[in-house]
Amino acid sequence: MTTQSRRAESIILAVARVMAFPTTALAVIGSVWIFAIMILVNADVFGRALLSRPIDGVPEIVSLSIVGIVFLQMANTLRMGRFISSDMLLSRVQAWRPRLGQALEALYHAFGVVTFAVVTWYVTPKFIEAWVDGTYVGSLGRFTMEIWPILLIIVVGSALTLLQYLAHALHHLLAAANLAAPPAPHPGDHAEFD
Amino acid sequence: MDPSTIGLISLALMILLIQLGIHIALVLLVLSFVATWMIRGNIDVAGSLLAKAVETSLQSYSFGVIPLFVAMGLLISVSGVGRDTFDVAGRAFRRVAGGLGMATVAANAVFAAINGSSIASASVFTKLAVPELMRQGYTPRFSVGVVAGSSVLGMLIPPSLLLIFFGIIAEVSIGDLFTAGILPGLLLAGAFMLVIKLLIRINPGLVQSEQMASAPDSDTTLGKALLKLLPIASLIVIVLGGIYGGVFTPVEAGGVGALAALILAALKRRLTLRGLWHVLTETGYVTASISALIIAAHMYANMLALSRLPNLLGNWFAEAEFSFAVLLLIYLVAILLLGTILDAISIILILLPLVQPIMMAQGVDMVWFGIVTIIAVEIGLLTPPLGLAVFVIKTNLNDPDISLNDIFLGTMPFALTMLFVLALIVMFPIITLALV
């Protein structure tokens, strides 16, 4: 192992450590939120059916929540390699010219950096506007919910996804330069279900 | 450049870029962004469209319960109820070649009666059926194919979010549409089973990879088998009874079903706190990757509308004076073509307003037309490059050894079967209208 590749490996390790905490933390919030939505929907259904007392605003809350849940999970889902793509060509290139395959992967992930940079850039003013104006969903006198927290989650989630794309791109780039081992194709730590 | 030319180029690029292996959501987002920028000549408009897609594409109650349907599938799987069901099904069908494949179709038809979307069906049955099918020696391609194929029953057999959507857009009685979907749904399920039988007879290697594992639990008595079915039966009774008894809507059924499955898993002592946590984490992955696609596909459809391609198609349709048969054929081919690249709702939004007035002028029964449309649209769930049911299975499966293309290939016999059933229903409208 050369000094250069040792340095490259340690950079990759450091980046992975730095990314693991915030992506996992947001995903945990997202997972708890899913559970909360399940409880809420049931409380509404049974409150309405048994007590004639539905919970106001459940459709609005659930509709907005899904946006929040998705953007809280986005970066971690990417980190776990769970974004969907067609692997027909890429797997062949990987077998034929491994370093070319890594270079392509680096380029593809650079696409992600740009895309989520654009998302972050254009959603940020929407968040500020909603915050300043107090934009809400629902209807006055019954249930209203301000939307800025959801937009904030989109901004934060997109920015983190951008960084995660950057981390992946860096790793693939170093692998293409033969300075590091390529990332495992599916780093997921999912549980085995029977 | 003319906007419609930009739209056409974006279509070609999409097919290419997806094959190159870029994340599919990225391909759609980048192409929509650049194309909108070129069409409207303003980068901020493209940015606003992107922001709008991100913020609003998912904002509906029906999308909101997607994670709950996903969680329900995982919980059924964790609780062992799925395994039990397939043990029994395997026993019932053990003398039949391809029995467990048929059992998958049959179980999907039943499950279709308690949920309104194919995404839910595909999520649940990927966890439920695929591992068991493979364990019993079915090829991976066949295992995922039969799950993808039979997941379309979820939208055809009522309740169905897509039929509700069609009813609203076309102003047709949703109740009639629901009733009209029953027989075609059963017919399709029967046709799927027949195809499994045919596949085995023609080329068993397509279906079975090795010596079939012997049917499990050969000492199981009938009583024991029925006891094993009790949990899944009670789950079905709760959800079906709740929907048809007026306790909750098909959308809300996702929430109730998930909680019921959770309680079931807890009662069976198969769910630790840690297990529940894994279910929620996995639900998060599946939800996020599917939702990223929905957002991107939504923006892509917006961009296509801005490119005037649908307008031009409509003008061409209106100006050429086709006979009814030709018109219907063009309509169905257009759906199938759009189905390769767009999601179901976008296709209906784009095509239906163009064609419906012409069809109504011809005196076509809109209920029949609705079922024909839905089946054609649902074939698109199974066709590359964009096949939502296939994506759902891919992400739920999370098995690097089964590629996206494996799933598309495995699904092909079932997509062709749908085409065949579609032709039958076009020729014999009575199949849809008998119960209405």
Add this chain to the structure above:
Amino acid sequence: TETIRMTIAAGLPVHSTGVAYLENFLIPEVDKRLAETGDYQIEWTKGWGGTIAGQFDMFEAVEDGIVDMAYVNTLFEGAKLPLEQITFVTPFGSTDLKQTMATFDKVRGQIPELDEQFLKHNQRRLAISGLVNYHMVSTFEINSLDDLQGRKFGAPGLAANWLEGTGATPVSGSLSEYYNSLKTGVYDGILMFESGIPTFKFYEVAPIITRVGFGSQLTTNITINEDKWQSLPEEVQQVLTDVSDEYEAQLVEATVERAAKGLQTAVDNGATINDMPKDEIAALAASLPNIAKLWATTTDEKGLPGTKMLETWMQASRDAGVTFARDWDKE
């Protein structure tokens, strides 16, 4: 001839009345008038049925310039256009949509903030439209207020407030869920506008229509992006203004006719129509909290003339001969 590109969109499908009149009247009529001088022509990109932006995003889509012109459902924009919600917070008034629109026009002259709110969101309105009247459509008979006890009603947005205090439970669901929810019994009834009853065939599952008369509601505007507007030659601006006025006039006629036909279609298909007794309507109105006052105060707090709007609106309506079941501004 100079060609101008114009993207026009609606969240509703093309056969819904307001959008059909855009497709079949406004667009061809604008084309025809521009052709008379031949200086300009418009190349339209049409995005009906939510293909470019949906009902809930349309206002913002015009603001951002994603679309140039649009059919905007202002009733969903309570947060950004609070003043436009006036008819929803003052129910039991006029049931004559034409009169309601005329009154609103008068009030527009007195309250400049109404149109300024559109400009603040980078657009201007070209035409207004609305719904004739709201009633109860239910699976059970309603003769008195007592019959509503414990019943579940699907009610959209601000209209849910019309049931507050009646003993009925308003359930906020979307239009798409109404039919199935009535059929299975998740709802016992819905609050529905007249023209929507035949459109969605609610009489199949809820055959009893009780005429309550919650009143005419202003729900929709045709708007155009302000930057686009400023970029247009004066001749085109003039044609758009003229044709939009005619569109508004034609559309309200069609809406009124469609509403009347709608009730008839329901009867022809086996629905029964009852009138809620006058004193029961009065009791219903009296049981509600003063939603108008609450709305006015909240709107005042946002720095908009909520109270002034309420008073001006009520007075203008009374001047036009409308009697409300409740004087919302005077309590």
